[in-house]
Amino acid sequence: MAAFLPAPLLSTASSRAHQRSVCGRSAPPRMTAAASPSSGAEAPSALPDDGEWAIDSWRRFPALQQPVYPDETALAEVEDRLSRNPPLVFPGETERLKTSLAAAGRGEAFVLQGGDCAETFDDFSTTSVEATFRLLIAQVIAMSYLSGLPIVKIGRIAGQFAKPRSALTEKTADGQEIPSYRGDIIHSSDPSAEARVPDPERLVRAYSQSAAALNMLRALAKSSSSMGDWTDLISTLGGDAQRDLVEKIEDALSFVSACGVAVEGNAAFREPEFYTSHEALLLPFEQALTRYVAAHPSRRGGDATASSKAWWNTSAHMVWVGERTRQLDHAHVEFLRGISNPIGVKVGPTTEPEYLLQILERLNPTNEEGRIMVIVRMGAEKVWRKLPPLLRAVTAAGKHVVWSCDPMHENTIKTASGVKTRPVDLIMNEMNAFFSVHAAEGTVPGGIHLEMTGLRDVTECLGGGESPVSERALADNYQSACDPRLNGSQALEVAIAAGRRLRERSRREK
Numbered sequence: 001m002a003a004f005l006p007a008p009l010l011s012t013a014s015s016r017a018h019q020r021s022v023c024g025r026s027a028p029p030r031m032t033a034a035a036s037p038s039s040g041a042e043a044p045s046a047l048p049d050d051g052e053w054a055i056d057s058w059r060r061f062p063a064l065q066q067p068v069y070p071d072e073t074a075l076a077e078v079e080d081r082l083s084r085n086p087p088l089v090f091p092g093e094t095e096r097l098k099t100s101l102a103a104a105g106r107g108e109a110f111v112l113q114g115g116d117c118a119e120t121f122d123d124f125s126t127t128s129v130e131a132t133f134r135l136l137i138a139q140v141i142a143m144s145y146l147s148g149l150p151i152v153k154i155g156r157i158a159g160q161f162a163k164p165r166s167a168l169t170e171k172t173a174d175g176q177e178i179p180s181y182r183g184d185i186i187h188s189s190d191p192s193a194e195a196r197v198p199d200p201e202r203l204v205r206a207y208s209q210s211a212a213a214l215n216m217l218r219a220l221a222k223s224s225s226s227m228g229d230w231t232d233l234i235s236t237l238g239g240d241a242q243r244d245l246v247e248k249i250e251d252a253l254s255f256v257s258a259c260g261v262a263v264e265g266n267a268a269f270r271e272p273e274f275y276t277s278h279e280a281l282l283l284p285f286e287q288a289l290t291r292y293v294a295a296h297p298s299r300r301g302g303d304a305t306a307s308s309k310a311w312w313n314t315s316a317h318m319v320w321v322g323e324r325t326r327q328l329d330h331a332h333v334e335f336l337r338g339i340s341n342p343i344g345v346k347v348g349p350t351t352e353p354e355y356l357l358q359i360l361e362r363l364n365p366t367n368e369e370g371r372i373m374v375i376v377r378m379g380a381e382k383v384w385r386k387l388p389p390l391l392r393a394v395t396a397a398g399k400h401v402v403w404s405c406d407p408m409h410e411n412t413i414k415t416a417s418g419v420k421t422r423p424v425d426l427i428m429n430e431m432n433a434f435f436s437v438h439a440a441e442g443t444v445p446g447g448i449h450l451e452m453t454g455l456r457d458v459t460e461c462l463g464g465g466e467s468p469v470s471e472r473a474l475a476d477n478y479q480s481a482c483d484p485r486l487n488g489s490q491a492l493e494v495a496i497a498a499g500r501r502l503r504e505r506s507r508r509e510k
């Protein structure tokens with residue numbers, strides 16, 4: 001526990017305030033030792049030589065998609081407060097995730113990462129957390145049955161609050177131009193200029209909500225539901241279309257228990273490992289939650305040796321860098337290269353092989369397995385053409401990565417009436433193309449990444465098998481604060497389709 005206690009803060013709010021980089025303006029002056037925040041006892045001094053990483057070295061680089069706080073002193077005070085708070089997740093857990101991701105990279109496991117596009121303060125409730133957790137477990141059970149593989153469960157939850165946007169401003173219903181909504185950790189989604197002023201106290205609220213969500217997720221993971229509950233949930237979400245699958249899972253369970261194996265008592269079912277993730281977008285928040293600690297502090301009360309310590313971001317087990325902020329010489333890549341967590345890198349259709357190799361080298365110079373997940377989001381059409389050169393380059397360079405498919409972000413369309421939506425057909429097409437391209441190239445599909453909600457009756461994405469959402473029905477229950485999510489039934493359908501593709505793959509390999 002002692003290893004998580006931070007050293008007394010060295011920073012002064014006023015000296016830090018003028019040095020912050022905002023919205024891609026030119027890089028601020030380098031911080032001085034006295035001005036740099038410290039996040040852990042005996043942490044290396046936060047005063048790097050040029051090119052050396054430190055917890056705050058990102059502040060020397062242009063940082064895109066960052067809010068401009070009207071009161072920088074208030075922000076610095078909040079950062080200091082957060083840097084003294086307990087971690088949200090523990091590095092020992094994060095290290096276990098890396099081991100599982102390494103297995104996914106080798107084809108011995110598969111990753112399901114999913115959850116809200118943007119968590120909000122208003123929609124936070126027992127129901128919302130439980131719905132996402134239960135959906136993920138139902139998907140995992142169907143996918144494990146179909147694929148025969150362990151499925152690594154990562155929620156976009158307990159921290160997915162900051163949103164990058166394409167436009168600086170948006171129009172209100174009455175035609176006023178106001179700053180675009182960038183997530184509840186920054187400001188309110190209310191459509192007024194006043195509501196959109198960034199408020200640093202929201203970082204504290206996001207931290208507290210994440211802690212409460214994690215508390216609930218840990219409790220849910222420990223208080224096992226019976227297998228019957230999970231197959232019931234698959235039936236409820238999947239309807240008639242999945243009846244056959246549910247029967248097969250139930251038959252398999254009866255067979256296993258007739259053989260004397262107690263599935264219910266098995267640790268994998270009793271306490272499923274569940275990990276959290278979000279986009280590491282709001283860098284002051286991510287820095288404040290980063291600690292110089294050992295992944296496995298000594299249980300005998302002594303401190304871990306300095307050599308076993310490293311920088312861990314404790315805001316989530318895994319964080320990713322988004323399509324809009326992954327420039328090699330910018331702040332986000334600089335921050336991420338120094339932390340020990342697994343890192344996701346979103347790659348869109350314009351990504352060139354040379355760039356991908358460069359960012360892999362920058363973020364993972366030792367080529368550690370399980371460290372990097374490349375999250376491909378190219379669109380149903382482009383993935384056929386754009387993914388193969390990336391797969392070939394990474395294979396030829398011998399780089400370890402987990403290839404994941406995000407079939408959501410490049411398949412967004414607007415209806416004639418201006419509603420942002422995503423057709424389930426396109427999502428399925430991109431995912432199927434992802435599996436087919438891997439099969440053709442002899443590479444390993446390692447995961448899928450979905451924006452989804454466990455709430456069954458949400459109407460944000462078009463189509464879906466069992467009870468398709470029509471364009472007209474989008475207005476019935478559209479709740480997302482940013483991008484459209486798959487509802488519970490649609491998300492289960494996509495997961496089952498992925499499970500089937502994995503099964504084909506393992507049959508081919510036998």
Ligand SMILES: O=C[C@H](O)[C@H](O)COP(=O)(O)O
Binds near residue numbers: 409
């Ligand atoms: O979730 C991802 C992005 O924040 C989102 O797609 C941005 O949407 P925009 O293009 O409407 O700004």
Ligand SMILES: C=C(OP(=O)(O)O)C(=O)O
Binds near residue numbers: 321323409
């Ligand atoms: C912003 C996101 O994605 P991307 O960076 O791929 O657009 C996201 O996943 O929330």
